[in-house]
């Protein structure tokens with residue numbers, strides 16, 4: 001909430017009146033953005049609501065364009081807590097069943113800061129496709145030329161991640177984490 005500009009006090013961990021107001025304002029902003037686009041499938045909606053307001057806006061604009069272009073996409077992952085990220089990291093490691101799905105521990109993934117989402121592509125019959133041309137089509141349909149305020153993992157060179165999208169903050173994960181934890185992350189320009 002703080003990164004979206006709804007909360008300006010020190011982060012003291014108490015749920016006080018200013019926190020209450022910030023939470024109400026945040027929910028109102030989320031509903032307003034939804035009303036400006038449309039209501040998507042339940043899974044996409046649930047994932048979108050885990051994002052920062054700035055990312056909610058971009059994710060909704062993106063998904064609407066993809067669907068209008070005839071590609072069946074859903075947002076299947078949004079924000080993960082550090083604990084959820086740690087649980088994901090343990091898959092396929094330390095004797096746990098695999099496969100390994102991430103190299104990031106808690107605090108090491110863009111998904112830990114409210115700025116990233118993953119999509120899934122589905123067939124008309126509802127089958128999930130974990131790869132295929134639909135992922136490239138979705139990026140072409142959903143993002144403006146150059147990406148606008150959104151960065152696509154399909155354009156990454158070291159680790160190509162075609163289901164992945166995030167706000168184009170221009171920050172490394174460690175810079176993002178530092179600002180997120182210090183309460184100095186400002187997403188309002190995005």
Ligand SMILES: [Zn+2]
Nearest residue numbers: 117118164165
């Ligand atoms: Zn991702």
